Amino acid sequence: MVNIAALLSQALPYATVYALAAQGELFLERAGLFNLGLEGMIYLSAGVTAIISLHTGSPIYGLLAGIVSSIVLALLYGFFVITLGADQAVTGLSIVFLGIGLGDVIGRATGGAVTPSIGILADDSIVVSALLVLPIVLYLVLFRSWLGYVVRSLGENAATARALGVPVTLTRIAALIINGALVGLAGSYLFFTGPLGSRWVSMSLLGWGWMSLGIVILGYWHPLGVVVASYLVGLLYAMRPLLETVGIPSSIADVTPYLVVIIALAVISALYEKMNIKPPTAIWSR
């Protein structure tokens, strides 16, 4: 017999990682930039969190350092895309490799030692913030405030927004910092509570950033949609052991979330269009 309540709560840590990273990306994409580098930012943040919490003995310092490292990558992305006018796709993809490469070098320097964990109180508050507070705040800011109109105008037509006096560059840099901070928090949280449990194992934290990018689309660039999508994908992750018990080989069970997401991506766009929820024009138009 499946313990439904246990399954529902097992999904929470996964959903938290996804929700944090995806909300960070959602905010940036609403401001008209798409950062494909999430995978690298999460990985670097996790590595930096590992080494700093090991050396300082304080998980909070580790967490903060992870966030800072991710913001640095986000700003590097901004330097290339905004200052140099470089292509967003190639810059983002390079950030992925840079983050994974550096993150792994840094994470491995811990030698796989167990670092102090963040404790249940901090864990719970991050979960609640990510899944309840953040989506509501983002919704209010983006869709019910003057500031939100400014941000969203950049995702629709930056040139017009600029002509109307919106400080385009400044707003986008602010969006990048928010993007970096939330994605970095996702990486730190993943390190503490993910499959490794406060211990660095090389190349075992892959796929989270990419999936978060998918979740932005599944939630159709809406904070509430994104949090629901995060939870559903988290649930898929939590269900993998269950699939194995009904005779599905572990190799297939492991990739079920990706399979389901690709199918979901295929059917969902039309559905949202009917509900008249639109993605930012600058990011995605059919």
Added chain:
Amino acid sequence: MNARLRGLVYGAIGLVLGLLFSVLVSMALGAFTSLGALGFSKILLSSLMSKDTWISALPYFVPIAASASSLALAYRAGFITIGAEGQVMLGAVAAYWLLYYVIEHGSIAAIMVAILFAGLVGALYGGLVGGLRVGLGVNEILSSLMLNYIAIGIVNYLVAGPWQQGGYTRTAPLPANMGIGLSVAVLVVVIAGLLLELFIVFTKYGVAIDSVRLARKAAQTYGVGIASTIIIVALIQGFVAGIGGGVLLLQLLRQLRSVGLGGWGYGYMGILAAWLGGLRPLGALAASLLIAVLYSMRSTLQLYGVSDSFVLALEAIIVLSVLAFTTLSIRRGEK
């Protein structure tokens, strides 16, 4: 100087400056490793100067170059697939299946058929991404990435299930007569890259492909079918990457083993090489050699206790550095 030549010259200046700058940054980043900046610089430079490094890089050049030259074509059309990784994997799976389980002998004809079959499977996998994009509006970056993970699942399923041989999660190695030499493998990929370059430069599709990315409205006005162009590009891209996978199996891998979530990485490195090569198949071939050389340095670095993933960071730094300098240089040239 005409605009095109001027662009090339300024692009080349940017490329050289970018490469030089990336060497400097890489040396400085060596400080992150146990070797320190100086020790790392020594190893980096001596490896780059050594002929052996370049020769030992060739087996990796094969799948990276097949991915990169084909991705260059896709990116020219604004079709940002990152699916070469999965196509290389399934190409290898397809070649293995056909040779080991169906044909069961290693004649030249059988090997050629196996390589073509690898390409076909790669094309189908690539075409799926294109079809999802055109038919249902699914973002190709994400669908291709999910398909990469599914390819990993397929390989892991096969080597731990129906194709498993012995106690480890791997297949039996191909018999000695089922294979190709390194020079043939390199030749196949270089010819494929060359054909892609000719396809872009000398056929009307080259113009159509560029117009889909650069001037979509004009393309539509002049009767370029956006959807059909994307599908064609997706099929060709997958075909060449799949061939890379088939050749990789026949030359280097010889058997399939279980894979981690990072995949084999060749398709991902191909993405970097495609951009580094200026989205030209021939440029991508050259860039792939450089990326492959860095990749083959990872065993040397491991000897000194440096994480092999550091190579990934170095590759990213080269791409970012060249990107920065070529962007600046070309912009200066346009003034």
